[in-house]
Amino acid sequence: MHTHPLERFWIYLSAGLLVVFAFAVAFSSLVLGIEIPGIEDQAVPAAAAGEYPPNQGWIRELAPGRYEVNMMTRVWTFDPGEIRVPRGSTVTFYLHSADLLHGFRIQGTTVSLMAIPGQVGKVTYTFTTPGEYPFVCHEYCGVGHHLMSGRVIVEGN
């Protein structure tokens, strides 16, 4: 069978890239020890050991201006859906999913995470400017996806 030289070039290039990628995965796993995080490596909110259950949404003030938010996502809500903090607050979000893949994106900030079932996402952000910061699910999760939203209200002037 005749194969055009250009087609042969792309076949060899594709096969070569697969070998390079397989080598990169094997090297990072076996030599560098990079692994997918397991259950034991997950971030846990400081308050979860107390009266704040890790499988519900809640907001807790750790110290003046420092907050911890346990954010539960499920079809098609965020819990808590509204978060009020004073200006200048540093908020650490712990993101969970009770069912399927969701997203968590706070507009006007750098906060953007995936909510993966069985994993806990963690991000910290300082809200320096007062105002309303809407957050949305940015991963399509079904017919009610467009209803999945909430807001962070930063109070002060």
Ligand SMILES: [Cu+2]
């Ligand atoms: Cu969604």
